[in-house]
Amino acid sequence: MPGKLKVRIVAGRHLPVMDRASDLTDAFVEVKFGNTTFKTDVHHKSLNPQWNSEWFKFEVDDEDLQDEPLQITVLDHDTYSANDAIGKVYIDIDPLLSNEAAAILSGWFPIYDTIHGIRGEINVMVKVDLFNDLNRFRQSSCGVKFFCTPSIPKCYKAVTIHGFVEELVVNEDPEYQWIDRIRTPRASNEARQRLISLMSGELQRKIGLKVLEMGGNAVVGYLQCFDLEGESGLVVRAIGTACTLDKLSNAATSFLPPCSSPSKDLKEVPFSEDPNPVVTHSSGPSTPLKNQIYSFSPSKSYSRQSSSSDTDLSLTPKTGMGSGSGGKDGGPLKALYRQQTQSAFEHREFPFFTLTTFPPGFLVHVGGVVSARSVKLLDRIHNPDEPETRDAWWAEIRQEIKSHGKALGCHAVVGYSESTSICEEVCILSASGTAAVLNPKMLQECSMEGCSEHRLDDATSLACSFCHIPYDELNMPFPAHLTYCYVCRKLKVPDVLFTTIEPPLEAAITGKGCLIQARLCRQKKKTQGEANATAISNLLPFMEYELHTQLMNKLKLRGMNALFGLRIQIAVGESMLMGLASATGLFVTALPSPGGIQVAGKTPSDSSYDQHISNIQKKINDMIVKNREIHEINPPEILEETLGSPIPETQQHSRLFRSHSESSDDVSELDLSHGKKDAFVLEIDDADAVEDIHSLLTDAPT
Secondary structure, three states, X not given: OXXXXXXEEEEEEOOOOOEOOOOEOOEEEEEEEOXXXXXXXXXXXXXXXXXXXXXXXXXXXXXXXXXXXXXXXXXXXXXXXXXXXXXEEEEOOHHHOOOOOOOEXXXXXXXXXXXXXXXXXXXXXXXXXXXXXXXXXXXXXXOOEEEOOOOOOOOEEEEEEEEXXXXXXXXXXXXXXXXXXXXXXXXXXXXXXXXXXXXXXXXXXXXXXXXXXXXXXXXXXXXXXXXXXXXXXXXXXXXXXXXXXXXXXXXXXXXXXXXXXXXXXXXXXXXXXXXXXXXXXXXXXXXXXXXXXXXXXXXXXXXXXXXXXXXXXXXXXXXXXXXXXXXXXXXHHHHHHHHHHHHHHOOOOOOEEOOOOOOOOOEEEEEEEEEEEEEEEHHHOOOOOOOXXXXXXXXXXXXXXXXXXXXXXXXXXXXXXXXXEEEOOEEEEEEEEEEEEEOHHHOHHHHHOOHHHOOXXXXXXXXXXXXXXXXXXXXXXXXXXXXXXXXXXXXEEEOOEEOOOOOOOOOOEEEEXXXXXXXXXXXXXXXOHHHHHHHXXXXXXXXXXXXXXXXXXXXXXXXXXXXXXXXXXXXXXXXXXXXXXXXEEXXXXXXXXXXXXXXXXXXXOOHXXXXXXXXXXXXXXXXXXXXXXXXXXXXXXXXXXXXXXXXXXXXXXOEEOOOOOOOHHHHHHXXXXXXXXXXXXXXXXXXXXXXXXXXXXXXXXX
């Protein structure tokens, strides 16, 4: 057999009273793995039993070691009736299956009951002995490490980053299965708990197999989600970034010489970053990636090849949002970047990365946030027990994200994540990330072809390069106010930047950051089926627009110009939709200072109303000054003549940001020339608008 599992039950403590006559417990333990079960002796009349059992041995395949959890059940022995359950412990064996794992897993584990919660603790010792298995057709992925952290762990160096991996597993939910006996709450809960453990292990094993086929040994940025779809089934899905990691022998990372010529045997050659990178002062969080060694493999992203999903099931158009951040598409340098990057990713189905922190120089340009959402009906799934339909749904969403990134002049998406929101038969699928242009010197293809022959412009190593727009400024995919970079004064940058990643290490940051949140609730009619999905589809685009409106206003109120780590959550209920957007606001030195917020009303003839508007305007101005002092935002003053004039727009630079949608007639009544040209204009035309401004002012800085 490929493996042997050994388990020893040592002791228990703080068990609950199961015998009311003696206020004690006659406890024993069942140890189950697969179809094999062992039992300990009964320890009579004790709440802190000492079993000290022998080693229970299970001979199993390594595939079962990954799929099956070790199930430990603590029971109270009854002579004349059925034994009473105290609780259970599920132990994942996978951490013991790698070469670097500890020889034994031991300690106190909480005993959990699905009805009563934690009911004491149990001391367990677990060992795994694996035999050498040279079977190339094996179905296990023992040795592949999984890390939920979106950055390379400190004790490892990344030799190669292969790309995006995903997997999805579907099963029937025990809660909705037909059984011939009376269903008890505990039995249903434990059946679902065991199934979730089994599906999680199977999913992790399948992703590990994909990583091994790509030549990797780890998954970083691993995100696993559970979708309870009711009668349609239970879905476990996961995404991550496949990597090849090497464990560091000591705390200091030794730098490898950079690749200057193609490898003769075409093996993947690791590269190192510049040992003396140009890094300016940044108030962003420290990250272990500063001294990492990276290489990128041209291997294909592993995800299912699926046909286009059923268009009749998609009841909402996907939406994309981008905030610009790079330079003009002119000159041979930009063309070289785009050509090399495109050639490195053109054979990837989905060039996505779930990482959010990167080494200096990895991100050449950031195009902004790209997102896609779709509303699906679960009762339209033809085969609920098969994953094909759901695979097609997610493939459609990912393809939409990829197309949004290309529209921004980018060929990769970093900080990528996926989520769902389910209510009855309606499911909202969401995906988001940050469109980016990656440094071709850090791509394995380039290192094979002799990347040293291409000497890139010095601007790529500046602290401002990631802010330069990657798209053509004369053919922008959305309206934007562009100016010359406030650091290099050569290339164009947007007035604001939204991203889902952490601030780059080389980014020049002024002052301190703070949490910025936007919250929104919208009512909907209580309907069923397609009518319900249509109502949700009609609300989603406006909700996302209003959430971004709130984020923009709060960002301006704090005197900042960039958002990092943006996460938007949409929750759906029977009669309401809720949205929550969270991010970290910062002042990026390369971007222009944000303009003020100007308040305007529709009835200026009323003197008392004018006074009210003036008071609100004064509060906003005072709040902006106060926030700049709190967050220590004091950017250097640079003359506009030095930077160059902004790109002319067809419309005025003043922007109208309101909390509610309005008709074109309403917009025309507002005098956009009121106040500064670069100011955001908030129109007060009803009680809701006044309430929005009040909530904006009362949202205390953190």
